[in-house]
Amino acid sequence: MTIRHFLTTQDYSRREIDELLDQAAEFKRSPQGRQLAGKAVALLFFNPSMRTRTSFELGAFQLGGHAVVLAPGKDAWPIEFEVGTVMDGDTEEHIAEVAQVLSRYADLIAVRAFPKFQDWAVDREDRVLKAFARYATVPVINMETITHPCQELAHAMALREHLGDLQNKKYVLTWTYHPKPLNTAVANSALLIATKLGMDVTLLCPSPDFVLDERYMAYGEENARQNGGSLQVSHDIEAAYRGADVVYAKSWGALPFFGQWEGEKAIREASKHFIVDEAKMALTNQAVFSHCLPLRRNVKATDAVMDSPACIAIDEAENRLHVQKAVMAALIGQG
Amino acid sequence: MTIRHFLTTQDYSRREIDELLDQAAEFKRSPQGRQLAGKAVALLFFNPSMRTRTSFELGAFQLGGHAVVLAPGKDAWPIEFEVGTVMDGDTEEHIAEVAQVLSRYADLIAVRAFPKFQDWAVDREDRVLKAFARYATVPVINMETITHPCQELAHAMALREHLGDLQNKKYVLTWTYHPKPLNTAVANSALLIATKLGMDVTLLCPSPDFVLDERYMAYGEENARQNGGSLQVSHDIEAAYRGADVVYAKSWGALPFFGQWEGEKAIREASKHFIVDEAKMALTNQAVFSHCLPLRRNVKATDAVMDSPACIAIDEAENRLHVQKAVMAALIGQG
Amino acid sequence: MTIRHFLTTQDYSRREIDELLDQAAEFKRSPQGRQLAGKAVALLFFNPSMRTRTSFELGAFQLGGHAVVLAPGKDAWPIEFEVGTVMDGDTEEHIAEVAQVLSRYADLIAVRAFPKFQDWAVDREDRVLKAFARYATVPVINMETITHPCQELAHAMALREHLGDLQNKKYVLTWTYHPKPLNTAVANSALLIATKLGMDVTLLCPSPDFVLDERYMAYGEENARQNGGSLQVSHDIEAAYRGADVVYAKSWGALPFFGQWEGEKAIREASKHFIVDEAKMALTNQAVFSHCLPLRRNVKATDAVMDSPACIAIDEAENRLHVQKAVMAALIGQG
CATH class of the missing domain: 3.40.50.1370 (Aspartate/ornithine carbamoyltransferase)
Structure with a gap:
């Protein structure tokens, strides 16, 4: 079964975009719901945020769910994204384990990961987001990487x-x-x-x-x-x-x-x-x-x-x- | 319409203080309620806290609401409080936007902002708290600035x-x-x-x-x-x-x-x-x-x-x- | 009345361990419950965490409770654990007050406190965890100190x-x-x-x-x-x-x-x-x-x-x- 993520609006048809906007307008009129009752959302911030974090956290709450906010490297372990590496450097944990474990805890994973600003050829591959989408067994949302679809x-x-x-x-x-x-x-x-x-x-x-x-x-x-x-x-x-x-x-x-x-x-x-x-x-x-x-x-x-x-x-x-x-x-x- | 804030007890009559204390005694006897059902509270900590954060966060929960905890400058952007500044220094965002946007997300904003301890003539103006009260379109609570009404x-x-x-x-x-x-x-x-x-x-x-x-x-x-x-x-x-x-x-x-x-x-x-x-x-x-x-x-x-x-x-x-x-x-x- | 903590599995009989595992298997089949409805859990992290924090926070949520996440020394005051000290150094607050106050706010306190890695004779006394268990008036859970019973x-x-x-x-x-x-x-x-x-x-x-x-x-x-x-x-x-x-x-x-x-x-x-x-x-x-x-x-x-x-x-x-x-x-x- 293929998992539907929200990584870029390019993966969504014009009609699907319109449906999301219609649903959003409906939520604006009537904010409370039970669509996420009992559901858990993991918000991973590799970079700081105010609007994104507040709006996701409250959005989950208003629909009956709960968001956990994690800052890898700060209140979680630094993560390895390369495949096949001998992990004898700074990283303590591979994305394969992080994404799989979070998928067991949460129904949805949202990721903010800005470019490193050193080599665009590397940054344009968007590998943090793509690694989560590859290893997670639940949907992944882009909370801003090299695009910002939300x-x-x-x-x-x-x-x-x-x-x-x-x-x-x-x-x-x-x-x-x-x-x-x-x-x-x-x-x-x-x-x-x-x-x-x-x-x-x-x-x-x-x-x-x-x-x-x-x-x-x-x-x-x-x-x-x-x-x-x-x-x-x-x-x-x-x-x-x-x-x-x-x-x-x-x-x-x-x-x-x-x-x-x-x-x-x-x-x-x-x-x-x-x-x-x-x-x-x-x-x-x-x-x-x-x-x-x-x-x-x-x-x-x-x-x-x-x-x-x-x-x-x-x-x-x-x-x-x-x-x-x-x-x-x-x-x-x-x- | 004027918004009622809780910035200082001096804005509250003796009778209003007594009523708040009576209600608090009632909550002590019977902690759970639905007074804040579906409501969101934004807690802004410019300075660290344990009691304040725990008691506000759990208080909101016990009344059916949800508190979002934000630490500007740490997990949010540094904020500008001066009016009319050309913002080409360290601050990334003006209080006008911060307070307005938070007011769209949350029903209540609570602020902890200690003095800078350099110039009392400046600190005694309590400008962070007052700026929130000025720009927010929801009530603002003082979680300790130059007074500590809670x-x-x-x-x-x-x-x-x-x-x-x-x-x-x-x-x-x-x-x-x-x-x-x-x-x-x-x-x-x-x-x-x-x-x-x-x-x-x-x-x-x-x-x-x-x-x-x-x-x-x-x-x-x-x-x-x-x-x-x-x-x-x-x-x-x-x-x-x-x-x-x-x-x-x-x-x-x-x-x-x-x-x-x-x-x-x-x-x-x-x-x-x-x-x-x-x-x-x-x-x-x-x-x-x-x-x-x-x-x-x-x-x-x-x-x-x-x-x-x-x-x-x-x-x-x-x-x-x-x-x-x-x-x-x-x-x-x-x- | 003696409070039952969860500090080490050595305090639990084989039968009690089996009962906990049976209950866990039941929760795995059916995750939502009301066992902690309205209850508050304080999670104290003296050291960083991802799995522990996420699983406790979501576990409390799934049973109707709420977990507050605190990092003493980072977003809370540094804590003194010695008895009788003249506290004129770095610590701002004694464990006696921290544990008693948290016990008034929360129904359960969970603590992660790794060794300091300088003197095993000191670290093996596990004094942070034991101090919480001594002063708290609610149950205390070990989220990893010198053992990791969870x-x-x-x-x-x-x-x-x-x-x-x-x-x-x-x-x-x-x-x-x-x-x-x-x-x-x-x-x-x-x-x-x-x-x-x-x-x-x-x-x-x-x-x-x-x-x-x-x-x-x-x-x-x-x-x-x-x-x-x-x-x-x-x-x-x-x-x-x-x-x-x-x-x-x-x-x-x-x-x-x-x-x-x-x-x-x-x-x-x-x-x-x-x-x-x-x-x-x-x-x-x-x-x-x-x-x-x-x-x-x-x-x-x-x-x-x-x-x-x-x-x-x-x-x-x-x-x-x-x-x-x-x-x-x-x-x-x-x-």
Whole structure:
């Protein structure tokens, strides 16, 4: 029997995504349920979290289940992911045992594992998540690795709430400055979900160095073709914002300089003007603005934008709770 | 609509305090309830805790709710509290977003945030707690900042249990030695609640340097006036203990030397004799003794005092559970 | 009234052990119950854990209770265990207060406290666990100190599941290499439970230095006498494995070099050939293999052994959940 995981929205059809969003809307109206009565969810955080942990933990509770929060290497043993290794180094336990044992205790395993930020060729293999999916005997959920599919659903839900039909809406994913080169996960995910929902997507960034990994660019183009939307890259701020219905901001590190971040520093520092501000928002078609949070105010977006009615970031964050309940209920729910 | 918080007992009338204590006594007799059925409580610990965390978490459970425990900066992002800052430093997220998002997930937010111990003029503004109260759209509870109102209620409940009517009982709040200059929160709180309950309060400390902040001294005097009690400061151990009905011990740092603690070290080190011992307790009117815990034995109080029937510190600690359930039920309870 | 704790299986008769295992098997068939409805369990981890924490937390949940997870010294205050000390050092709170207060909040206290690895004469007194048992007014469970009785029950349950009647089965407890000198707890426990179940036990280790503490050797001999089994020490790998029905692997530090580990390094490094591999397993009577986990693959046991049907370590780990529910239900369960 094949286990259905939730590793990426690419494994889910447009129709399945719509069903998850419908169920999430139902949970938003009526939060309490018994779909997970007596069920256990193991939340593994290789990296810290507030929204993700709170929303999963409370989501499980509201449906009658219980989430156990584990931080491997901190309050659990460091884990080995290579196959066939002689484990005489730092790791005390192999993922094969971790995943199998957790599968005996819990009905669902959710994993957050960010890239190591040293070698993109390694990080893009997403091996922590894939190892859990390989060895676990229960469904596995991606709580952010090199994509962030739970955020995608929360984002899509907020857009549906505020814009209704999303077909061929103009969607701008804009890179913004941040002092550190960040994970591309949410940017990859924004591409995936915006194209899957049939929007006309512009990826706005300072230079070709900031274009996303070819895998996600290719998925985005395929999604656009299948769903009647489009995908283009732009380095022209004004052109990108003009007529936009959605502005989604995110900072990320330029992949050609992955692990040798000094090489992108000059471009990064010269691109602080990518900040989302009122002047740029005035170019749009009264666009909604969102961001996955955490957001550095007056670095990624100004106070004026964050505090304006156009900002739906809080709604998007709230929706994490609802969409994750929908995903958990779809994977292991009863009744 | 104004949200009712629980930030300080000064926001609550004597009658409201009595009602909370009555409800707490009811919970002590009958611990299980459904007042928080399906409700979520977010517990934010900027500083560590054992009693507070355990009692809140179990209190929520016993009333059908669920508490999520978060440690910002450890398993959550570091938070910005200033308004209008360009957030290009260490903080990743503004309190405006944190408080709003948590308000979407949880029905109640409780916050522990100790002073930074560098500048009392800053710390006395209690800005972390106030920022949560400002931005949250759900009630906020103070789990100890520069006062500790939950401890006040637990203390008052223990006194009522052991002494009955507290009006004009002689109450001694005695400073004791501790190797480090500690928070004045519990001392401030002891003043507030003892005066609110109409007791005759003596603040006993080694020198005028150890008198508490003028804000709390003023509140104490106002409370004493309104409730028929009194408040005085003493540096005379024998006079203070003589005839006391209650001895409450706490160590704290001298405010004039806040952040420059070397200046108070000589007085502190010369004041180890403020320890609560059997000889001092023999001067009292068979007083009960208490402390908020944690307590360093044979530094703040001797083993003989701690292990005597006069010591009600364990009862006070237990009462944290009951009074906090009363506060949560009052703020968000149903039925 | 004497409180019944679960500190060591030596405090439990063979019949009581069998009853716990029967109840655990019942919970394995039917996991949900109300035996702990409304009950609170405090889990104190002085050392990290994954399986123990997850299985206790979920076990409490499945029986209607709630577990609070505390890590003293990390998210709680550092604790003093000596009696009569002037606490002017690092510890902020005495075990007398910690245990009494937790007993007011929780119906059960479970403690993990590994040795300090400096002085075996001190560590073998197990004073953290014993202090909790002394001061607590509720039952205390050993979650691994210098023995690991919960692991014993899980191990015994897995052996019963795979081998049925265990009387006079040949049981080999084999030392294996690990880069660090580890706790003897699980090895001590393996001796205790294997002899209690009437098996013919061989303790296989590189040299007499690796024989276990005389207390546990003596208990093992007494158990063997009472239950019709036997206990012997061997340094001959081939003789030990030949005809074995059970191979249980564990690494531990040699007690004569406790705290001065350089002294055992040469023997340790020269004993990597104690690894459990297919050639050794081929000498047995189609033995089952197990280990308490975490296990370093290809250091303690080869991939081939771990991935073979003979390996029952995952079953043993799963059984932690079931046996701990049985222990909790026996100590504080209702109905």
